[in-house]
Amino acid sequence: MSETITADVADQPGATPATAERQQEAATRKASSIEMQGLHKRFGRDTVALDGVDLNIQAGEFFTLLGPSGCGKTTLLRILAGLEEPDAGSLVVGGKNVTEVPPHRRSVNTVFQSYALFPHLSVRENLAFGLKMRGVRAAERDAKVDEIAGFIKLGDLVERRVDQLSGGQRQRIALARALVCEPDVLLLDEPLSALDAGLRSQLQVELLRVQKRLGMTFVFVTHDQQEAMVMSDRIAVLNGGNIQQVGAPREVYERPVNAFVARFMGHDNLYPVTARRGDRLTTALGELTAEEGGAGELLLIRPETLDLLPGTVEGANHLQATVAERLYRGSHAEFRLEIGETTLQATVNNRGRHLPDVGDRVTVVVAPEDLITLSE
């Protein structure tokens, strides 16, 4: 990908060419934006689940709430669904204030983590449940159920009993049961977390395709940053009931705003800046020059931006290191390097060239444009 697009992403989050296209397609379908303002939620006397959340989600967006367990992401989703009432704040969906509207009167549907398929009903009856509750006539119900079953490719499962389905099939039925109601917004609460890795990545692709075809607003909850990056137009990272950062996946991954986001996105190379002269920053690794020094007190070096040269090579932003550990992963290799008392992680693509061994002396080359600083 060229440099210009990267800049584009960073400057205008959520407005990649792909999204624009999608939104055009979506214009013919139903999709709603979501505006949250000052949402507070507390459980019991002193467990704060949400501590004043302001967030806007655009119509037709695949939006992900990402964070560790207990960060408030599920509470936020349940407030969107109407299953929890916020203690304070307002929620507007599609221009309508729905803060106090009960779930059965909201045009919002949820795919639950446990799928929550009704055990006393057949697959067809499960799919038709929402339409039936809305008072849609039987003939129309059947037609819609058949249509969605064809769309999700589960036509032959429709007449089965729920307990005859596999995990992946249940997941699809749960998705179809929510989609068939044609909600303004679809909420997904870690819908793939119960599946094994292979099925999971297959369903990630499928889910993304469905969202593109329908142009519906999807709000997706996960604790898996890989999944979030694959799926989302934009990601909101939550911690302790607060939003830490909102942005496109590349922005959140490459330009985390604080140490929490950086660590959560999988970055370990964080070093306190002990002295600063313009763009020259001193850390435990030594002195490095960044393109923009910034004002943050932590220096982030992403492992995959580093180059390793064999032996000792002198130069600006060149660090002398010893290989302490090497993890060979086939497509790439991960190194734990020691620079004095400090360790540094580096990831090197395997292009069939020489890979340093444990104990080798190497030179680490750090590009100034890949260095960013952030606050704690």
Place this chain on the structure above:
Amino acid sequence: MSYTGVTPTARSRAMVRDAQHLLFTVAPGAAWIVVFLVLPSAYLMGVAFMSNGPYGLPEMPLSLESFKRLAGFGFLGWSPGNLYTLIRSLWQTLISTGLVVLVAYPIAYYITTCREKWRPIMLLLVVVPSWTNQVIRTFGWMNLLAPGTPLSGLAESLGLIAPNMGLYPSNFAVTLGLVYNFLPFMVLPLYAAFEKLDTAQVEAAQDLYASPVRAFWHAVFPQTLPGLLAGIVLVAIPAFGMYVIPELLGGGKGMMLGNLVATQFSGGANWPLGAAGAILMLIATFVGLFAMRRIGKRLGGGEEVVI
């Protein structure tokens, strides 16, 4: 941001709704039990501390007369009839519970050694007789133990009973009836305990201890103890308060506490005395339940034991 500043209206509204829901669902049943069982029991307890009036109805003033009479002090000095009944009740409870354990323990074990597909049928076979009415079951024993029946004939020829007397009415018949009545109550919890038995422990014990008796005592018995205790409570508490079986199989000399109490409310007519007897049964019930909870907790997994 200070959280306490947020208006708590939504929150308190939800709490009110939740409390209303609790009231709506739970209140009818709770009120029913309170009005039709808790109040009557409380009234009965009160009666026990009142004096016996004309027609056996309770009267003021309060008195401990009924408890004295239960303990053997009559109007005319020492009259131990009631005390004997009390002792007989305890004795029958003890003996029948012991016998039930002796029969149920091997039966429960045997069921677990059988093929899995037979076990539900075997359990059903044990339980089905208790689905029939207690009066009918006891009536069946009356037929079996009456004078002139083969069983009575056998007992007669062995010299156990006098000629033409029959095996009932007698204390023996009451014990038999109690064992018969409560056997399933002991088999079920014991079976549950045996089914959960950790066989690895048993095999280890067979390695470690020379004799099978010691292996049983150290590895099997402790594991079945919670089930055994549950069974004992399920048998002993209702046995102590039994009315039907001693009434039909026991005759005058086989009376138990249940009959003493019932008589005071019908023919004998002394409500306070009957109520005092009922209090003894209540105490026995709660002591039994409490003891089982305590022991069950100490053994671990005590919660599942309660009914």
Place this chain on the structure above:
Amino acid sequence: MRKRTLQRGLTGFWWLTVAFLYLPLVVVVLFSFNASNSAANFTGLSLRWYQRLMGNEEILSAFANSMVLAITSSVIALAIGCLIGYGMYRHRHRKLGWLIVLIYLPIVLPDIVFGISEMAFFVQIHDLTGLLQPGLGTMIIAHVTFQIPFVALIVYSRFVGLDPTLFEAAKDLYATPVKRVVHFMLPTIKPALISAFFLSFTLSVDDFVISFFTSGPESATLPIYIWGAIKKGVSPEINAIAALMIGAVAVAAILSLTFSRRRQA
């Protein structure tokens, strides 16, 4: 070798115990077909006691009473117990120890104490207000009281076994509170409701002591009638009516066996 002896001994003991359990029932059924009215000697097959039964108004009315009592009390207990079972589930995170004690009270209270305290209480209330005249009404009240806990516990355990998100899925899929009850909760707990009803029914038919003390002169049920007949002196007719009741239990046992078999399959 020793193990096999033990197993063989146990098999023998098992069949002895089964014989012990069924002997009194078999005797009752057998003597219901006895040609003579002797309780000791079986003199030949006859259906005369069953014929006598059909003409006995008292038995027919006792049967009717038993049915009215069992069905009415079970229906009332089902409604009240179902509500309380759901309430216990919905509010299980609250401290409801007092409710648990209340629910277990009717189960642990000895029959005789249960029956006598209600009888004494009803008599007092009747003397004071003229309400609660002993009869089918008081019996229904008493039976509902001991049926409620069983219904509540069965319904509660069914709810506990459900995925709690199902309740949220129903809300999420546009079901109003009333529709949630009709289209989700009731159908989902239907098996529990059926077994709760049958258990209540069985408990009611099976009960003698509590019925005996709360009944009035006109409200004798089958067990009360049989009790009275036994007390008056054994009549062979009792064998016939008792045999019919044993037959009903046998049918119920076979039904429950086939039902549980089918569910396993």
